[in-house]
Amino acid sequence: xxxxxxxxxxxxxxxxxxxxxxxxxxxxxxxxxxxxxxxxxxxxxxxxxxxxxxxxxxxxxxxxxxxxxxxxxxxxxxxxxxxxxxxxxxxxxxxxxxxxxxxxxxxxxxxxxxxxxx
Amino acid sequence: xxxxxxxxxxxxxxxxxxxxxxxxxxxxxxxxxxxxxxxxxxxxxxxxxxxxxxxxxxxxxxxxxxxxxxxxxxxxxxxxxxxxxxxxxxxxxxxxxxxxxxxxxxxxxxxxxxxxxxxxxxxxxxxxxxxxxxxxxxxxxxxxxxxxxxxxxxxxxxxxxxxxxxxxxxxxxxxxxxxxxxxxxxxxxxxxxxxxxxxxxxxxxxxxxxxxxxxxxxxxxxxxxxxxxxxxxxxxxxxxxxxxxxxxxxxxxxxxxxxxxxxxxxxxxxxxxxxxxxxxxxxxxxxxxxxxxxxxxxxxxxxxxxxxxxxxxxxxxxxxxxxxxxxxxxxxxxxxxxxxxxxxxxxxxxxxxxxxxxxxxxxxxxxxxxxxxxxxxxxxxxxxxxxxxxxxxxxxxxxxxxxxxxxxxxxxxxxxxxxxxxxxxxxxxxxxxxxxxxxxxxxxxxxxxxxxxxxxxxxxxxxxxxxxxxxxxxxxxxxxxxxxxxxxxxxxxxxxxxxxxxxxxxxxxxxxxxx
Numbered sequence: 001x002x003x004x005x006x007x008x009x010x011x012x013x014x015x016x017x018x019x020x021x022x023x024x025x026x027x028x029x030x031x032x033x034x035x036x037x038x039x040x041x042x043x044x045x046x047x048x049x050x051x052x053x054x055x056x057x058x059x060x061x062x063x064x065x066x067x068x069x070x071x072x073x074x075x076x077x078x079x080x081x082x083x084x085x086x087x088x089x090x091x092x093x094x095x096x097x098x099x100x101x102x103x104x105x106x107x108x109x110x111x112x113x114x115x116x117x118x
Numbered sequence: 119x120x121x122x123x124x125x126x127x128x129x130x131x132x133x134x135x136x137x138x139x140x141x142x143x144x145x146x147x148x149x150x151x152x153x154x155x156x157x158x159x160x161x162x163x164x165x166x167x168x169x170x171x172x173x174x175x176x177x178x179x180x181x182x183x184x185x186x187x188x189x190x191x192x193x194x195x196x197x198x199x200x201x202x203x204x205x206x207x208x209x210x211x212x213x214x215x216x217x218x219x220x221x222x223x224x225x226x227x228x229x230x231x232x233x234x235x236x237x238x239x240x241x242x243x244x245x246x247x248x249x250x251x252x253x254x255x256x257x258x259x260x261x262x263x264x265x266x267x268x269x270x271x272x273x274x275x276x277x278x279x280x281x282x283x284x285x286x287x288x289x290x291x292x293x294x295x296x297x298x299x300x301x302x303x304x305x306x307x308x309x310x311x312x313x314x315x316x317x318x319x320x321x322x323x324x325x326x327x328x329x330x331x332x333x334x335x336x337x338x339x340x341x342x343x344x345x346x347x348x349x350x351x352x353x354x355x356x357x358x359x360x361x362x363x364x365x366x367x368x369x370x371x372x373x374x375x376x377x378x379x380x381x382x383x384x385x386x387x388x389x390x391x392x393x394x395x396x397x398x399x400x401x402x403x404x405x406x407x408x409x410x411x412x413x414x415x416x417x418x419x420x421x422x423x424x425x426x427x428x429x430x431x432x433x434x435x436x437x438x439x440x441x442x443x444x445x446x447x448x449x450x451x452x453x454x455x456x457x458x459x460x461x462x463x464x465x466x467x468x469x470x471x472x473x474x475x476x477x478x479x480x481x482x483x484x485x486x487x488x489x490x491x492x493x494x495x496x497x498x499x500x501x502x503x504x505x506x507x508x509x510x511x512x513x514x515x516x517x518x519x520x521x522x523x524x525x526x527x528x529x530x531x532x533x534x535x536x537x538x539x540x541x542x543x544x545x546x547x548x549x550x551x552x553x554x555x556x557x558x559x560x561x562x563x564x565x566x567x568x569x570x571x572x573x574x575x576x577x578x579x580x581x582x583x584x585x586x587x588x589x590x591x592x593x594x595x596x597x598x599x600x601x602x603x604x605x606x607x608x609x610x611x612x613x614x615x616x617x618x619x620x621x622x623x624x625x626x627x628x629x630x631x632x633x
Contacts, residue, residue: 014399017449019481020521020553024397024449029424030339031455032448038487051322077321101323 044092044113046083048106052076054096059109063091064116071109072096083108088116135173135190139214147214152285152307153351155195155210155218158245162355163199163208170197172227179221182254189215192224193248196231198238204362204374207235210245213285218248220291221255225262232269239368241278243358246295247285263290270297275469277368280358283308283334283344284351296343299466300361300418303334303344304354310337310344335421342422342455360416364430364437365470372471373437379412381606386413388602392479394543396519396550396585399446402427405477405517406440409433409606415440419459425449426456428463433475434610439467442477443528445518452524453484454497461500468508473613476529479518481550498527499632505533507629511616513609516540516587516596522549531595536619537612538596539605540587546596547589551581 014025056073059065065085074081092110096102119127138144138154147154153161159168177192179185193215198207209231211218228244235242251259273279274297281295282302286309295301295310303310311332318324318331330336338347346361348354366373386408391400407413410431417429425448428441441460443450467474483494505512505527514535520528525546529535540546548554555576556563566572583589587599600608 012399012446019449019451019485020550021556022397022481022550022552024399024445024481026399026445026449027447029447031423032484035486035488038491051324103323 043086044089044111045107046071046086046109046111048074048076048102048104048108050074050076050081051104052081052102054098054100054102054108055080057094057096057098059091059094061091061094064114065089065091065111066116074102074108085111087111087113089113090116132173138190138212139216143214150307152213152247154214155212155245155247158282158284158351158355159195159197159199159208159210161352162243162358163201163206164203167199168197168208169199170195172196172230175223175227177221177255178223178258179252179255181256184254187216189221191215192221192227193218194224194227196227198231198234198240201359201362205238205240205367206243206362207231207238207240208243208245211248211285213247213249216249216252218285219250219252220248220259220262221252222258222262224252225259225265229262229265229269232266232273235277236269236273239277239370241280241362241365241367242273243280243282244294244298245282245284246287246291247283248291249286250289250291260290263293266294267297270294274299275369275465278362278365278470280361282354282358283310284354285309288312288314292343300345301337301343302346302348302354302358303337304348304351305334307351308334308337308344338419339421342419342459344422345419347421361430364416364432365472369469369471375435376411376432378435379432381408381410382413383408388605392517392541392543392602396479396481396545399449401446402442402444402450402477402479402517406431406442409475409609410438410440411435418463423453423455423459425451425453426460428460430472431475433606433613436613437472438475438613439463439472440475440477441529443480443524445479448484450480451482451484452480452494452498452501452527453489454492454494457494457497457499457501461504464501464504464508468504468510471510473511473513473616474505474508474529475609476512476514476535478514478516478520478525478528480521480524480528481519482522482524496632498523501527502533503629503631505529505535507631509619509621509623511613511619512536513612514538515605515609516544516546518543518545519550520544520546522547534621536616537608539598539600539608540590540596541602541605542587542599543602544587544590544596544599545581545585546587547584551577551585554584555580 017024017026052074055075058070067087069085071083089111092112095107175192177189194211196209209228279298280300281298292310309328309332315326315328337344346357388408391404406415415431425444427444512535514529531538559576563569563573590596
C-alpha cells in the first residue's frame with residue numbers, strides 16, 4: 001500500500017478506480033489484485049471438476065460418441081466419477097492417460113459436436 | 119493420616135498435574151517460541167486471580183494401550199479469573215500433553231467451563247493449541263467437538279466469546295473459533311485449516327506451506343476468519359486485555375463506562391481531513407479519531423476488506439461501535455467481503471448493547487463479474503439485514519458521497535437509523551453525477567455537436583442540483599445538516615437522549631438472514 005518517493009519519504013501509491021463512470025483515487029487490496037479474470041465456459045472442453053487421478057479411459061482420439069457414453073473415470077475424494085459425453089460428437093483430443101494425476105480445471109477431453117448415427 | 123499429611127499428599131498430586139507434559143515437552147514448546155498453556159493464562163489474567171478447576175480429571179481412552187498412560191488434566195486447563203477486574207471463564211489447551219489432542223474428558227472440561235460462563239453470565243476465552251481430535255478415542259472425540267460447537271451456538275449473543283489461536287487448530291477444531299465472536303491470531307504461531315498441506319498434497323497434488331495455507335496473515339487478510347493479528351503472543355494478550363474493556367459481561371449489560379475524555383483535536387482536525395472533491399481519498403479513521411474519546415479507536419479486522427472500517431471507540435465514556443466506509447481503499451465500495459465484515463460486527467454490537475455510529479462515504483457497490491458471481495447480492499443483503507434488525511441506538515453521519523444502494527445500506531433513515539446527520543459536503547443521490555447525467559441526458563448528449571462538452575455541462579448541472587444534502591433534507595430523510603466541527607456534540611447528545619430507546623419488533627423464533 002505504500003511506496004517510497006524520491007525523497008525517501010513513504011507515501012501511498014494511489015491508483016485510479018472507476019465506479020459508475022466516476023474516477024476515484026484510491027488504494028486497492030490483495031483480494032482485488034489477485035482476483036481471477038473471467039473466462040466464458042467452452043462447452044466442448046471437459047474439465048476436471050475436482051483434482052484427482054485417471055484410473056480408466058474408455059475412448060480415444062477420433063472416436064464418435066453418443067450423449068451419455070462413458071469417456072473416462074476421474075477418481076477424486078475416494079469416489080470414482082464417470083465422465084460422460086455431454087452431447088453427440090467426435091473426440092477431438094484426449095489430454096490425459098491412465099495413471100495421470102490432474103489438477104482442478106485440467107482439460108481432460110475435447111469433444112466437437114457432430115451428428116452420430118445409432 | 120493427619121490433615122498435614124493429607125495436605126502434603128494433595129500438594130504432591132497437584133505438583134505432578136501442574137507440570138503438564140513434563141519438562142522435556144515444556145522445553146520443546148518454549149523452543150518453538152511459544153508460552154505454555156499455564157504461562158499464557160497467568161500472563162493474561164490479573165495476578166493471582168486464576169482459579170483452576172478439574173485439575174485431576176483423567177482421560178477416558180481405553181484402547182491402543184492408552185489406559186497405561188496418564189495425561190495430566192487431559193491436556194486442557196480450565197478455570198476462572200479476572201482481567202483488570204473483568205471476570206472471565208477461560209480454558210487453554212496444553213500442547214505439552216498429548217499434543218493438546220481433544221478426547222472426551224478434555225472436551226467435557228471445556229464444556230463444563232462454558233456452562234459455567236453461561237450460568238455466571240461472563241465471557242469465555244478459549245486458548246487453542248491442539249493437534250486436533252485424539253484419534254485413539256475415535257468417535258468420542260468427535261462427540262466432544264460437537265458438544266462444544268452446540269454450546270458455542272447457544273452462548274452466541276448471550277456472553278462474549280473470544281478465541282485465541284496460539285498453535286495449530288486443524289480439522290473440526292477450527293469450528294469452535296469460527297462460531298465465536300472474536301478470533302485472535304499470532305504471526306508464525308497460529309495455524310488454522312480444515313485439511314493440512316500434507317493431505318492437500320497427497321490427495322490433490324497441490325503444494326503449499328502451512329503458513330501460506332492457514333497462517334495468521336492469511337486469516338487476517340484473505341479469509342477474514344481472524345479479527346486481531348499480532349506479531350507476538352505478548353502483543354496478542356495485550357489486545358485481548360484491551361478488547362474486554364470495550365465489551366459488556368453479557369447481553370443484559372452495557373460495557374462499563376470509562377471517564378469522559380475529549381478527542382485530541384489538535385492532532386485530528388476534523389475540518390481538514392476530508393477533501394471536498396468526492397474523488398479524492400483520505401483515511402476515514404482520522405474522522406473517527408477526531409470524534410472519539412481521547413482519539414482512541416480499537417479497530418477490528420484491520421487487514422481484512424480494508425474498504426470497510428469497523429471497531430470500537432468511546433463517546434463520553436460509553437462504548438460505541440464505529441462502522442465506516444474507507445475511501446482510501448477501493449474508493450470505499452461495498453463488496454462481498456466488506457459486507458460480511460460489517461454485518462458480523464453490527465450484529466455483535468446489537469447483541470451486546472453497543473450503540474452504532476456509522477460514517478458514510480461510498481460510491482456504491484464494486485462492479486465486476488467476480489463480485490457478481492461471488493454473490494455480492496446475497497452478501498450485500500447481510501448489511502441491510504443486520505442494520506434493519508439492530509435495535510441499539512443507531513447514529514449515521516453522511517460525510518460525503520452516499521449514492522444509490524450504498525446510501526440505503528449504510529444505516530439510512532429507511533433502515534431505521536435514529537439520527538441521520540449530514541455534513542455540508544454530503545452528496546446524497548440516486549447515483550453519482552457522472553452516471554446519472556449520462557442516463558438522464560443520453561439523447562441530448564448523443565445529438566449534440568460536441569457531446570463531451572454537453573456531457574460535462576450536464577454533469578455540472580446535476581451536481582449543482584442533486585449532489586448535496588439538501589434534497590434529502592427537504593424530504594426529512596436526514597435530520598440535520600451539521601458543520602463537521604459539531605459532529606461530536608451531535609453524537610454525544612444523540613446517545614444521551616437514546617439511552618432508554620426501546621423498539622418493539624414482531625415476535626419470531628429467529629429471522630432467516632442471508633448467511
